[in-house]
Amino acid sequence: MAEREPAVLFEREPLRFLDEAFPAAGDAIWLPQRQLCLSDATASKNVLANGEGLYQDHSDFFRTRHGTFGPRPVQVRISRESRALLRTYLDARKDALEESVRRALVPGSEWPDAGNWLMYRHLAAALLSPDSPARLRQTVDAIVERAVLAGARERHSFLSRALFRFRVERELVRAVEQRRKRGTAEPADLLDVVVSAAGPEVAAEELAEVFLSFVFAAAGSVGFVLGWSVYLLGTNPPTDAEPAWVVKEALRLWPVAWLLGSRPAKRHEVAGVSVTPEDEVVVCPYAVQRNPRHWEDPSSFRPERWASVKNAQAFIPFGWGPHTCPAALLSMELVEDVLRLIVGGYRLTVTPRETRPHVTAALAPPRFALSLVSHRRDIPSMERR
Numbered sequence: 296m297a298e299r300e301p302a303v304l305f306e307r308e309p310l311r312f313l314d315e316a317f318p319a320a321g322d323a324i325w326l327p328q329r330q331l332c333l334s335d336a337t338a339s340k341n342v343l344a345n346g347e348g349l350y351q352d353h354s355d356f357f358r359t360r361h362g363t364f365g366p367r368p369v370q371v372r373i374s375r376e377s378r379a380l381l382r383t384y385l386d387a388r389k390d391a392l393e394e395s396v397r398r399a400l401v402p403g404s405e406w407p408d409a410g411n412w413l414m415y416r417h418l419a420a421a422l423l424s425p426d427s428p429a430r431l432r433q434t435v436d437a438i439v440e441r442a443v444l445a446g447a448r449e450r451h452s453f454l455s456r457a458l459f460r461f462r463v464e465r466e467l468v469r470a471v472e473q474r475r476k477r478g479t480a481e482p483a484d485l486l487d488v489v490v491s492a493a494g495p496e497v498a499a500e501e502l503a504e505v506f507l508s509f510v511f512a513a514a515g516s517v518g519f520v521l522g523w524s525v526y527l528l529g530t531n532p533p534t535d536a537e538p539a540w541v542v543k544e545a546l547r548l549w550p551v552a553w554l555l556g557s558r559p560a561k562r563h564e565v566a567g568v569s570v571t572p573e574d575e576v577v578v579c580p581y582a583v584q585r586n587p588r589h590w591e592d593p594s595s596f597r598p599e600r601w602a603s604v605k606n607a608q609a610f611i612p613f614g615w616g617p618h619t620c621p622a623a624l625l626s627m628e629l630v631e632d633v634l635r636l637i638v639g640g641y642r643l644t645v646t647p648r649e650t651r652p653h654v655t656a657a658l659a660p661p662r663f664a665l666s667l668v669s670h671r672r673d674i675p676s677m678e679r680r
């Protein structure tokens with residue numbers, strides 16, 4: 296058999312490439328385009344913590360087409376205020392979650408899209424308060440449909456995507472300008488959080504992109520974690536594991552944010568390899584969380600392992616250090632609450648439609664259909680008839 300070209304294999308099947316390359320290579324492997332990819336937990340956390348200032352400050356969340364949105368105190372303010380707003384919002388809507396779940400679980404629902412829509416619809420009024428213009432809310436619905444759902448981008452031509460991007464930017468910039476004019480005492484939604492944190496010198500285009508990061512996080516990241524949790528429950532032997540363990544095990548095996556890149560500020564060594572400012576050092580939560588030096592039986596779905604793991608040292612699905620996701624805890628709790636409602640009420644059957652995950656900037660589960668047989672007489676089953 297001809298030898299495979301690593302660059303080609305990584306681009307075609309990145310996860311398979313990592314699964315095959317790491318056992319032979321140790322803690323670090325070079326990817327195409329001068330990216331050094333890490334699977335060691337300590338080295339990875341050192342990079343993300345950046346305690347010695349060996350890397351340029353980075354944040355995937357605040358990266359926009361215009362560069363990194365900043366300065367850092369504004370990022371920090373947005374992170375804190377967004378977490379506080381979401382916490383208050385979710386607490387106030389705790390009782391509405393059951394209805395959101397029931398609405399999403401139509402018979403034979405198609406996933407992971409159903410999980411994205413469930414999370415998006417439950418969080419939509421935190422992204423944009425209900426008194427926002429209908430047209431703006433429809434634009435954000437269209438963003439989820441055309442840019443967040445797994446495989447969404449491939450369903451549209453290059454030209455159609457470019458036109459859509461143009462329309463979205465125009466609509467969001469107009470919304471930012473309107474909010475600026477109106478002014479906000481207390482943020483009513485995440486758009487207010489973004490607009491009120493930055494001064495008038497910051498371009499509306501940049502604020503629009505930061506707001507988009509919230510749409511991707513709420514509908515995409517949270518929805519995919521739910522999708523993975525349901526998929527893993529439905530494709531493994533039945534388990535009595537706590538929903539919290541299932542969510543953590545899903546995040547361990549399939550971290551939605553699977554590559555976190557940092558640019559070295561100067562030449563130094565990481566995991567025994569010399570890197571320069573021309574390289575990129577990429578922390579790979581997927582590889583760290585499947586590293587057999589850190590985890591027993593790392594590729595198996597074993598949610599019960601979390602009964603005894605108290606402070607996992609090699610668990611970084613929300614990053615590490617100063618840029619750790621501010622919504623980590625509340626996102627996990629939200630997915631747990633949804634799972635509890637699904638598993639508590641129904642026996643679930645997953646019918647896979649595909650065998651491979653969707654690997655882009657986010658890691659999404661393969662498509663599957665979900666059938667639910669009710670445990671209770673008063674709740675109808677959700678099977679396709």
Ligand code: HEM
Pocket residue numbers: 343353354355356357370371373374377378381509512513516517520551552555612613614615617618619620621622623626627
């Ligand atoms: C399960 C869902 C989520 C996952 C897996 C996730 C993952 C991450 C990761 C890995 C980072 C660090 C990125 C880096 O180091 O460059 C991050 C940062 C961030 N996330 Fe999340 N996230 C999720 C949900 C959310 C939600 C719902 C929000 C909305 C409040 C949010 C807001 C942020 C913000 C503001 C940052 C930037 C923090 C900073 O740079 O200081 N995330 N997220």
